Amino acid sequence: MSRASRARGGTGGAARPTPAPLSRGRRIAFTAVALLFPVILLLLVEGLLRLAWQGGAIPVFVERPERPSERIANPRLAARWFVAEAAPPAPQREGFAAAKPANGFRVFALGESSTAGFPYPRNATFSRYVAEVLRDVLPADSVEVVNLGIAATNSHAMADIIDDVIAQQPDAVLLYAGHNEYYGALGVGSTQSLPGGDAVVRTFLRLQRWRVFMAVRQGVGRMRGSPTSSIAADSATASLMEVMAGNRAIVHGDDAYRRGVAQFERNLAYVARRLQSAGVPLLIGSVESNLADQPPFAVAANDAPGGARAAFADARAALARGDSAAAHAGFVRARDLDVVRFRAPGEFNAVIQRVAQAHGATYVPVAETFARHSPAGIPGGTLFLEHVHPTAEGYALLAQAFVEPLLAHDVVRRRAPAMNRLRGWDTYADERWLTELDLQIAAHVVATLAQRWPFVAADRQRDYRGTYRPADLRDSLAFDASRGASWERAKLALAHDRLARGAAAEAAREYRGLVRDAPGFPEPRELLGAALLAAGDAAGADTAYRTANAIRPTAANAGALGEMAMNRRDAAAAARHFQQAAALAPGDAPLL
The missing domain is CATH 3.40.50.1110 (SGNH hydrolase)
Incomplete structure (x- = not known):
């Protein structure tokens, strides 16, 4: 091999051209593209997901x-x-x-x-x-x-x-x-x-x-x-x-x-x-x-000397001897040490x-x-x-x-x-209209908690829900609601039972609770109106039906209002309500 060939770095063939170095501007551009590409890809995927997965971010x-x-x-x-x-x-x-x-x-x-x-x-x-x-x-x-x-x-x-x-x-x-x-x-x-x-x-x-x-x-x-x-x-x-x-x-x-x-x-x-x-x-x-x-x-940590339980006992002793200031300070200390x-x-x-x-x-x-x-x-x-x-x-x-x-x-x-x-x-x-049913629901929830840790030691826990036997219908409905059954259905079931037993006023109280829970819906007010009529509260029934009819006019509501107007000898009001009922249900022969 000649010196010339060796100098060209080959064995006789043509020399390979050396690539020209990138300019500073191109190096910056290539680097920027390399860095931005994953960001652009991420934003593209994010945009597609926002279009296709509306609830993906769990909106408030x-x-x-x-x-x-x-x-x-x-x-x-x-x-x-x-x-x-x-x-x-x-x-x-x-x-x-x-x-x-x-x-x-x-x-x-x-x-x-x-x-x-x-x-x-x-x-x-x-x-x-x-x-x-x-x-x-x-x-x-x-x-x-x-x-x-x-x-x-x-x-x-x-x-x-x-x-x-x-x-x-x-x-x-x-x-x-x-x-x-x-x-x-x-x-x-x-x-x-x-x-x-x-x-x-x-x-x-x-x-x-x-x-x-x-x-x-x-x-x-x-x-x-x-x-x-x-x-x-x-x-x-x-x-x-x-x-x-x-x-x-x-x-x-x-x-x-x-x-x-x-x-x-x-x-x-x-x-x-x-x-x-x-x-x-x-x-x-x-x-x-x-x-x-x-x-x-x-x-166990609360039972240590000088711990929360000792402070609680001292506070109770202070309360028993009439020292309310020391008792209050002791109870606060017991809570904070717990x-x-x-x-x-x-x-x-x-x-x-x-x-x-x-x-x-x-x-x-x-x-x-x-x-x-x-x-x-x-x-x-x-x-x-x-x-x-x-x-x-x-x-x-x-x-x-x-x-x-x-x-x-x-x-x-x-x-x-x-x-x-x-x-x-x-x-x-x-006028929160909390009934005995509502109070019993809460009582069952608390009783369930009270028999579990941390209210009792882990080795003394009991399964309240697995052992409790309800005493009557109201208690049974409350017990089921405390375990997650529908509160609304419990109220409706108890009200229906009370109406059947002639306790219309008690039924009305359950319906009042449903009205308060859903004031913008007509159905609870219609049920309340019927219960109040059965209880002899015509004025209350009239208010309930009027409000229900304002929310959603129906022939049944207008007809009930017409009948109540007739009963109080208000012929003009009765005519208006019956005319509305006829317009809402023109083919209802019994209503006409």
């Missing part, structure tokens, strides 16, 4: 199936926060107009199971009491009070949905929360938590706005197998409290305790800031629990006051109100069913605590300068 509000002009809280909403649960708790189905009326006055109530009215049916919620008061003092406005309380959730959930709430143009927001901060979904001590702490939770919640992330989440869930369904399987065994409690020994002042306090303050401040920026008044209630009659929960964190510690009320002051919110003295209405100023079994959920009287008191500062707020005052239409508190409490 959805169309009400039976009334497309209304919105309700998404029944699947809690799936955002329950990372390993097939059947998480659901919010109330309370409708509000998709397009807020010009004269609309809209309030949202945020919170946990106490906001949701647990363990009572929906009519016990403090938000419905507030709604009745507002409808009285704002007669010219279309009042909507929408309850967004969901059991076993905490401030993470409220911070997650607050922008969606603001988008619905509320005139005010009420917030009562704090008891679920440790064991509620994504809480520091919950079984439904994420590794990595608060920053990971906030990132997780933000990522759920993306359909791609939700698709990955569902895919991972399918690969791992079906999510647990311990909440749905609660009917005979574990309570929701048992299911949610992961860390069952959170000592006052330890790292988990401090992280819970910080989590509560950070999320509450975020909610308050967002509402303040939007110009929406926020009313935040202090939290209260059963101090006098709820012993520390059943774990390592099972199903009751908000006293420190949370200081957080609520700080946040309210820093962000222009209204502090609502719920705890102080409960104390004023309790023997020796110590809330106990007269106002609480168990550890944190109020009695029916307690829920009325919770409503009053919110109503008073709300009525004094400019957002109401500028619409209703005079409060002369306001009725007495007892009237509002009575």
Whole structure:
């Protein structure tokens, strides 16, 4: 091989040309394309998923199936926060107009199971009491009070949905929360938590706005197998409290305790800031629990010397000798030392006051109100069913605590300068129309809880639902409803039975509860009208049928109104009603 050939680097063939180096501009362009391609692909996939998978991001509000002009809280909403649960708790189905009326006055109530009215049916919620008061003092406005309380959730959930709430143009927001901060979904001590702490939770919640992330989440869930369904399987065994409690020994002042306090303050401040920026008044209630009659929960750590149980015993001794100040301090100490964190510690009320002051919110003295209405100023079994959920009287008191500062707020005052239409508190409490059936439903729910951990030691648990035998029809219907059967059907079945037995007034009371639950639907009012007629209350029946007929005119309603007019010798009114009936059902020979 010649030197020339070797110099050309070959064995005799032509030399390969050396590629020209890329210019700096082209290198930048190629790098940019390489980096942007996956981003563009991700955005393309996200766009396609948004078009094809409308509910993929679990929207906060959805169309009400039976009334497309209304919105309700998404029944699947809690799936955002329950990372390993097939059947998480659901919010109330309370409708509000998709397009807020010009004269609309809209309030949202945020919170946990106490906001949701647990363990009572929906009519016990403090938000419905507030709604009745507002409808009285704002007669010219279309009042909507929408309850967004969901059991076993905490401030993470409220911070997650607050922008969606603001988008619905509320005139005010009420917030009562704090008891679920440790064991509620994504809480520091919950079984439904994420590794990595608060920053990971906030990132997780933000990522759920993306359909791609939700698709990955569902895919991972399918690969791992079906999510647990311990909440749905609660009917005979574990309570929701048992299911949610992961860390069952959170000592006052330890790292988990401090992280819970910080989590509560950070999320509450975020909610308050967002509402303040939007110009929406926020009313935040202090939290209260059963101090006098709820012993520390059943774990060994509470029995340690100087622990929660010893403090509780000292408080009871102080109360017995008439030292209410020492008793109150002792009961508060017992609650705060209880390592099972199903009751908000006293420190949370200081957080609520700080946040309210820093962000222009209204502090609502719920705890102080409960104390004023309790023997020796110590809330106990007269106002609480168990550890944190109020009695029916307690829920009325919770409503009053919110109503008073709300009525004094400019957002109401500028619409209703005079409060002369306001009725007495007892009237509002009575017109919740809670019947013995409703109270028995709550009693069965509480009895089920009381025989499970943490109220009793794990080795002393009993299956209340598996052993209880109902005493009569009402008790049987209440027992079934406490296990998840339809409350509405229970009310209808009991009312039908009472009518058949000649107890029309009792039947009417059940129907009144259904009317209050669904005021915009005619059917409960029609049933109420018939029951009141049977009970001899012609004036009440006339009102019920008139309202039902205004909602949905029917020949039957108009005919009933005509007959009642005839009975009171009002021929002109009878003629109008019978003419309407004939127009609505021209071929109805019996009616004519």
